[in-house]
Amino acid sequence: MSEKVDIQGEPDLRSVATTADILIPKDPLRRVIGQDEAVELARIAARQRRHLLLVGPPGTGKSMIAQALALHLPRPKEEVRVVHNPENPERPLVEVKREDEVSRERESKGSAEGDLIDPHNAPPSVAERLGYRCKNCGTYSPPQDRFCPKCEKAKADTGMPGNPFGDILGNLMESMAGAAPGLAPGKEKVTTTRKRGEKEEVVVFERAGEMIRMLDQSALERRRELERQRPRKVLVPLERNPFVLATGASETEILGDVRHDPYGGHAQLGSPPYERVIPGSIHEAHEGVLFLDEVSHLGPMQRSILTAMQEKRFPISGRNPQSAGASVKVENVPSDFILVAACNIQDLENILSPLRSRIAGDGYEVLVDTCMEDNELNRARLAQFMAQEIHTDGRIPHASRSAIEAIIREARYRAKVLDGKEGALTLRLRELGGLIRSSGDLAVSLGDCLIEEKHVLAAQKRTRPVEEQIRERYGTYMKGLGTDISSAQKEKSPYYFQNEHIRDDRAYQ
Structure with a gap:
């Protein structure tokens, strides 16, 4: 893969075959086209924490x-x-x-959550009391299983000695207490002690899905500290x-x-x-x-x-x-x-x-500026803008050099028509970006692998403002309005009544 060209550092369109060859700057402010003063002040605002008021028409960046x-x-x-x-x-x-x-708080909170261990690594008596281990055959299974999958016996004592209805009453008490089916109430947590050196410390084991959460003395102390916080x-x-x-x-x-x-x-x-x-x-x-x-x-x-x-x-x-x-x-x-x-x-x-x-x-x-001087550097910037728009869109192909030159000609034309500037390129880039995407959509629909000049020329007609389309089709805006509105609407519409005697098209332009 050939190295991409920094088109602003090397402003020669002959050095690129397509927009795929153009380097898109990593600095987001270098991606802003033509607004040199605003970009310079934005850099100062970021460094010095200053406010900005940007004034200008839509689509200028x-x-x-x-x-x-x-x-x-x-x-x-x-x-x-x-x-x-x-x-x-x-x-x-x-x-x-x-x-x-x-x-620090996150570290402390993490240590207060204890360690997750496999039920096989917990003391057998703890695993039995939490419902992971069968007291009859020693098989391990999830605590929600009431019966052991191996010996098919109850994993925990749920009956009441001497009472023929103990199993029914036991299950009823479990459901009322919110315990897992088949396990005695209060077995979501088991507290034990263990010796560390000469000291004896409290250790708590809690259910945690198919794992067991173990909290030692330090984890319990941190948990109590967190509980004391507001x-x-x-x-x-x-x-x-x-x-x-x-x-x-x-x-x-x-x-x-x-x-x-x-x-x-x-x-x-x-x-x-x-x-x-x-x-x-x-x-x-x-x-x-x-x-x-x-x-x-x-x-x-x-x-x-x-x-x-x-x-x-x-x-x-x-x-x-x-x-x-x-x-x-x-x-x-x-x-x-x-x-x-x-x-x-x-x-x-x-x-x-x-x-x-x-x-x-x-x-x-x-x-903000609405156009920039038509020179080699600014034409290269427009080519970079095309590469950025194509990359951001992600659904259209890259543009050939002929398409780049067609977009530059269109930017030159718009600067003359919209801003009355000769020898300039428009900076109303939102509309120009729409032309690039329309050209790309046309290339995709035709199965072409690049946007070419022919696609740009065809897209120029597709992206015309609707007012221009009305004037071309009906001659004037009023004639277009007259064909679109019914006689009943003419009588009821205050807008039409107010303007029905106006013949000057300039009132609607």
């Missing part, structure tokens, strides 16, 4: 920059837990554990994704909530308040990146996000006043995240002014 930034962050080092508060259960406490503390729940685990996408999320999803309990947290019937606490995206993004696309659509919720950014912590409380969770509140839940917000230019004025001020004061505002 804003979400890709946010994800790549998150991959440049060190992995999280804190685990956040919520702990039962016995003095005031409706106000659970927050506990933050560092990575080394979590590791009940707790992991809210934000140590091993987590540093990138949290909260675009279009509700207030509950972003800010957290407390689940409803129909029993109102009753001690015997309901769930304790700490177990019902749900973290929001601002808490899950702690030590990572919170990405909010279309941030202007969040409305008043922007104030809460601003508070979390300023304080680096935000309380979790029940958000439904009719829910039992409304009385529960957890204070000081960590929310130290990097905010990467994005919006279109027309929505910029709808972003809360204090939020923009916070981003500008502790980060950067970037207007």
Whole structure:
């Protein structure tokens, strides 16, 4: 297999025959095409923990920059837990554990679980009392077997001496006590002693499926220590994704909530308040990146996000006043995240002014580019983009050099039509990626092993916007609307009534 070409380091398309020859960079920020300023600021934001506001049209790489930034962050080092508060259960406490503390706790918990041993390696008397060994012939079998598979006798004494109905009463008592069929109640655990040197220690044997769990003195002590701890729940685990996408999320999803309990947290019937606490995206993004696309659509919720950014912590409380969770509140839940917000230019004025001020004061505002200069390096970058799209899709073949050149011509055409730029290449790459996938689908349907120029040219027609298709078929948008709408709809539709006298097609373009 030939070595792949770093097309950005060697920007000569003659050095590649197909996109399979192009090296896809391991650095996720090097995979972002054409947004040099935004990429440079993303590197700074990851290193210095700064916020970013990315402004520009859809499909120009804003979400890709946010994800790549998150991959440049060190992995999280804190685990956040919520702990039962016995003095005031409706106000659970927050506990933050560092990575080394979590590791020690896991080791301690693992040692408190004891050792799993084969029933043959346990003392015979213990194996009999736990139901693994037949007291008559010494054959071993699973504890749920009531009778020995070899001698077909009862593995344990279940009858009551002197009572002809002892076996029936014994089985009834077992079922009431929740014991395994055929075994006397209370035989899920056996406590014995053993000598180690001059000391005698307690050893407990417990059923563990087809194995036996053995807990020595040290394991029992660690288990007792764990039992003495207050009940707790992991809210934000140590091993987590540093990138949290909260675009279009509700207030509950972003800010957290407390689940409803129909029993109102009753001690015997309901769930304790700490177990019902749900973290929001601002808490899950702690030590990572919170990405909010279309941030202007969040409305008043922007104030809460601003508070979390300023304080680096935000309380979790029940958000439904009719829910039992409304009385529960957890204070000081960590929310130290990097905010990467994005919006279109027309929505910029709808972003809360204090939020923009916070981003500008502790980060950067970037207007992303919609096109880049048409030169050898940027044409090579577009070829790399094609290789990335094909690799990510996984269902289309690689593209030949002729297909690469066809995509470059299309990028040149779109830059001229959409942005009025001569000598430029478009950076509206989402739509261009759609053209690449459509070309690949066409190649697959024809049984071709590569995407060729002919596939790209045919796909250009398939991927045209529907408005363009309407104008080509009917001449104008209004004529297309007139053929599609019935006379009854014309009478009832306020949209049609309002516009029926408009003849200028530009109103719909």
